[in-house]
Amino acid sequence: MSKFYTFSATTLMASLIGTLPITAAAAEKDSFMEALTGGKVSFSARARYESVKQDNDLKDADAFTVRSTLGYETGRLNGFGAFVEFENVTDLGGDNYNSTTNGETEYSVVADPDGTEVNQAYLSYQGFDTVAKFGRQQITYRDAPFHRYIGNVLWRQNHQTFDAFSIQNTSLPDTQLSYAFVNKINTIFGDDRDSDLIGTGVIKNGVIDVEAHLINAQYSGLPFGKLEGYGYLLEYEDAEVISSKTFGLRLSGAPAINDSWNLVYTAEYARQSDYKGGTMDAQNYYLAELGAKHKGWLAKLSYEVLEGDGTDSFKTPLGTNHAFQGWADQFLTTPDQGIKDIYLTVVGNVFWDAKLIVSYHDFKTDEDSLDAGNELDISLEKTFNQHYTVGVKYADYKADNEFPSLVDTEKFWVYGQVKF
Known part of the structure; x- marks a missing residue:
């Protein structure tokens, strides 16, 4: 797909906003035509510069890309509605990076390939405390960006979506x-990625064929926190040997200590094993967090373990993994030796109410406790007038010779976004 075509598609998507009706909400309507034409338009655009420097033979990467989306949600008729969203990613700065599809393999990877696609397209029903969707959609069960197991990979320019039937019910207090039920995973790599095994399955035209069952239950009625239980059963049609099932339980909360202090904690355990032709030996997951909130600031210490025995390891192939084990993305796929991550995070608002995040990670492998390096992450982001966001972000990963498969990696981002 040419750069002229993708840039023109972005321009066309933006210009269409003026031709569609915009309302405050896609509300219940009295007739089919009212429902069809009385919906709401959504639009977003995110421009981002990303640089990657690694201590290896690859050239430094410099990527300037723009992600834009245009969506339309109909009104509802007897509870039924529909939503469609187009997505375009355009490279504006030249191919000085490996997008994973552009053939520039002498550069470090910035996984934001060009392309235009239907990001979401589904029919929906809302009623009786139930929301059901059928079609291409985003599926998440936790607040962004902490989609540990199931996510939309919202940090990348091309988001991950699922061809699925989903249902959610809130009838019980x-x-x-x-x-x-998911039968296709539309990956972040777009239509041009084909026949590649990257730890999750064979990608064909950017898609992974699966038969997956995703089950999640959350109860927020406890006085001290929220309880979550889940089961994720993933059967890969073209790579049965990596099919797996994961069952877990999580308890988290931020109960008040007094008028100005809150305790913050998380305790989570999960077990992953083979499923429907899979061959992995069972591995465990542990997360323990403890911290405090005070006057808009949060500080917490976290310890996360994804077990590995040198052959198999606990993996989260459908998660937004950029949010975990450091923003330098050195552990997007858990190494066979597993990973243990102890990290300190501080979050708060600084000048002009900008949000500051600072995190420091110390990594070891689960098997043999080899030193797997450390990482410093810093971000500063400001949203104003509800619709506009600007930010800068930095990640500095330092490798260690005890675990020699990784190298020093520096990443830097500057970005701006508008969203309506």
Whole structure:
């Protein structure tokens, strides 16, 4: 796909906004035509510069890309509605990076390939405390960006979506029950990525064929926190040997200590094993967090373990993994030796109410406790007038000779976004 075509598609998407009706909400309507034409338009555009420097033979990467989306949600008729969203990613700065599809393999990877696609397209029903969707959609069960197991990979320019049937019910007090059946994963790599095994399955035209059952239950009626239970069963049609099932339980909360202090904690355990032709030996996951909130600031110490025995390891192939084990993305796929990550995070608002995040990670492998390096992450982001966001972000990963498969990596981002 040419750069002229993708840039023109972005321009066309933006210009269409003026031709569609915009309302405050896609509300219930009295007739089919009212529902069809009385919906709401959504639009977003995110421009980003990303640089990557690594201590290896690859050239430094410099990528300037723009992600734009245009969506339309109909009004509802007897509870039924529809949504469609187009997505375009355009490279504006030249191919001085490996997008994973542009053939520039002498550069470090910035996984934001060009392309235009239907990001979401689904029919929906809302009624009786239930929301059901059928079609291409985003599926998440936790607040962004902490989609540990199931996510939209919202940090990358091309988001991950699922061809699925999903249903969510809130009939029981303080309870949310969710289920989804997924048969296709539309990856971040776009239509040009083909026949590649990257730890999740064979990608064909940017898609992974699966038969996946996603089950999630959350109860928020406890006085001290939220309880979550989940089961994720993933069967890969073209790579049965890596099919797996994961069951877990999580308890988290931020109960008040007094008028100005809150305790913050998380305790989570999960077990992953083979499923439907899979061959992995069972591995465990542990997360323990403890911290405090005070006057808009948060500080917490976290310890996360994804077990590995040198052959198999606990993996989260459908998660937004950029949010975990450091923003330099050195552990997007858990190494066979597993990973242990102890990290300190500080979050708060600084000048002009900008949000500051500072995090420091110390990594070791689960098997043999080899030193796997450390990382410093810093970001500063400001949203104003509800629709506009600007930010800068930096990640500095330092490798260690005890675990020699990784190299020193520096990443830097500057970005701006508008969203309506």
